[in-house]
Amino acid sequence: MKTSLKSIAALSVLAGAALAASAQTVTLKVHHFLPAGSAAQKMFIQPWCDKIALESGDKMKCQIYPSMQLGGTPPQLFDQVKDGVVDVTWVLPGYMAGRFPLSEVFELPFMMQSPEGTSKALWDFVQTHPNVAAEFKDVKLLALHVHGDGVFHMTKQPIKTMADLKGLKVRAPTRQTNKLLAALGATPVAMPVPAVSEALAKSVIDGALVPYEVVPSVKIQELVKFHSETDPTEPAIYTSTFMFAMNKAKYESLPPDLKKVIDNNSGLALSGQIGKTFLAADGIGKKLTEKNTHNVIPAAELQSWKKAGEQVSADWVAAVTAKGANGQALLENARALIAKYAVK
Template identity: 40%
Template sequence: MAAAVVAGFALTGTAGPARAQEIELKLSHFLPPGHGIQRDWLQPWAEDLAKRTNGKVKVTIYPGGSPFGNPARQLEQVSSGVVDIAHGLRGLPAGRFPRMGIIEFPFLVQTANAASRTLWDMYPKYFAQEFPDSVKVLALHAHNAGLIHTREKQVKTMDDLKGLRIRSPSPQINAMLQQLGAIPVGLPPGDVYENLQRGVIDGAVFPWDPINSFRLFEVTKYHLDARSYTASFYFVMNKKKYDSLPADVRKAIDDTTGDALAVKFGDWWNAWDAPGLEAARKKGNVITSLTDAERARWRAALKPTIDKLLGDLEKQGVTNARAIYTEMQQRVAKYEGKH
């Protein structure tokens, strides 16, 4: 009997200290695996979590093109527990997170640093209520102010936009483009190349980064640095999964997200934008900027649009929309050194 007990211990491995079971966290996003968001942020973050937890945590990343890469499904996947963590685009599906979406209003912000830090500063008071209780918000951020990229027609002025079909990421940008005379077309980033190539759309609004990561420099010729809008993103985790983790793992997640993460997006987006600008230059594409006079003209033309957007939000129940917009203006001005 004694021999049998010893043999049993040997087979089960219970004769010595039990080995801690590895915790796998599934993380999804909608961008290509070579994008800077995975290369410079998500993958190093995953490795950092493993290091901080002595190998206890393994993060498996599912990028765009994977079964979990649908840009419109990121929040639902986390909320339902299909994945544990996700990075998603606020404007997909349209109408989600209307308070947070105010950061995307025309000519409000120019830098990813100012936009991202403003969003995170204002999250507890204004945006937390927009997210379901089933998720824990790890970060909010936005990209550097975007450009207008076109296939055949160069855009230098508001008049040049008239009648052009331009890909847009959100209702806010739809309203801006309509006011300026263009026809907005809603498309996920991954669908833009083919639609430009086929002439279904005439152009797109993007920062420089996707021009390289989606190779859009191949199907565009002209780039107007309008710096007129941004798009915002969320980084969330399943709340039940987070709560089930050991204390040291939760601490590792907390220490590497939130405030610690918000301050990094400015430098990251500057680095992610650089290859897009370089790719367009190498191809010989034409790159121009709005003149000061034309910028002032666009701003004046868009004042009624901004007022209407705020009024629409108020009608939808966002009664403090104007207060949010004013506070965003103040915080952005502080971070961009405008006062």
């Protein structure tokens, strides 16, 4: 009898401990490279965190660390989430040149047609190609997305023709975009977004190729005078791919109900929603540049730019094919998915 009572008491203690553990709030450390006031945090990361808190009954929350507050540099964010230094991160694969070569197809020139549709296409593309998915095998992918049309933000002169780029030092984020700039006659300068302000202020660069969404984060409107967009009827001159990812072990450690919350807030729909959000953020950023000079590079002028871009794409096809992938098939499938999900 005494033994039975002791056993029951022990089981009660264990059950109570388990209940207490399950009642504890899971706090996810979310690390990214832009300021807290950026569109990325205010319009996407914070709302996502609010949603998982609501749907989990406050059993799962976020602690967001913007502006690399936990240390390191933007290119190190992927390894931080992979290694469990942080639980969730948002970063550009393109900041880690050569590490995600197959998914770079979405960063080739004149690919993106709409941020929402192309973000869905990117998610679909990665899920349906095992060799591409393998590039992200070390993390739990929550979403993949792109941003809106790239814009030239220049300090001394607008960009109206390809000849205007000759010799100018222009920032771009990824190696494929830098190859395009070189093909157009510019001198490409690779750097993460947080470095753009100082580079413009110190005349290290003559301008930056970024979407309007970035303007508030780095105060571009105060550092340049000219903003040159490409004809909106043409595909974007470039876009960048982004990943929103979670540490795999952290995800696996969650109880089933919290895993379900994460699963319900991941995937194709989230990817498209983030792309749509970034398009809306472009409007906010552009409004800040109203006092500056704007121009649109016409479709007729862009035809020669597109020919230069075709060589960049051909070089990518050759490079990944040499490593064992079917580059041409991947390029054609990416274009087909972009067309499939295009928002009219």
